[in-house]
Amino acid sequence: MDKVIIAVMVITFLYKMYKNFKKEMQTAAERTKKAVEALKDKVPTIATVVTHPNYKTTYDKALADDYVLEPVFDNNKQDYFKEKTKAKQVRDELSNSRKKPGYDYYNPETPAPEVIKNRAIHKPHNHNFEFPKKEKHLAADFNFRQALIYDAILRRPEY
Numbered sequence: 001m002d003k004v005i006i007a008v009m010v011i012t013f014l015y016k017m018y019k020n021f022k023k024e025m026q027t028a029a030e031r032t033k034k035a036v037e038a039l040k041d042k043v044p045t046i047a048t049v050v051t052h053p054n055y056k057t058t059y060d061k062a063l064a065d066d067y068v069l070e071p072v073f074d075n076n077k078q079d080y081f082k083e084k085t086k087a088k089q090v091r092d093e094l095s096n097s098r099k100k101p102g103y104d105y106y107n108p109e110t111p112a113p114e115v116i117k118n119r120a121i122h123k124p125h126n127h128n129f130e131f132p133k134k135e136k137h138l139a140a141d142f143n144f145r146q147a148l149i150y151d152a153i154l155r156r157p158e159y
Helices: 002-040 077-098 113-125 144-155
Strands: none
Touching: none
């Protein structure tokens, strides 16, 4: 009898869990519907035309892509692959044109004119500060482990 009562309790518990799960799934579906409807106006579509900004930029190229997709190829695979390679070439050209080489004009052997000018200004001040040399402390250089090893070597018995 006790087993039947426990089984009924477990079954009712699982049934309530299943009902709550279904209810939560329904509310989640409603939330996603509302979110999608709210974002429909905000998300730009593929047909959105990119315009130039109102301010001046240092980038002279047009912001719109030079490549326009062509219609479907009536089961002709050669045209498809030709189109795919053409699209890859255009994409590579665009990515290469966007990469600007970085030059490092800094050379530590030849100081900049500002540095030379500042050195000439500060030279008459004679700020010749010499740092004190570090002293060697015997206590700091003492290695206790090495001292124990040497002590054991000196005290070992002779056979």
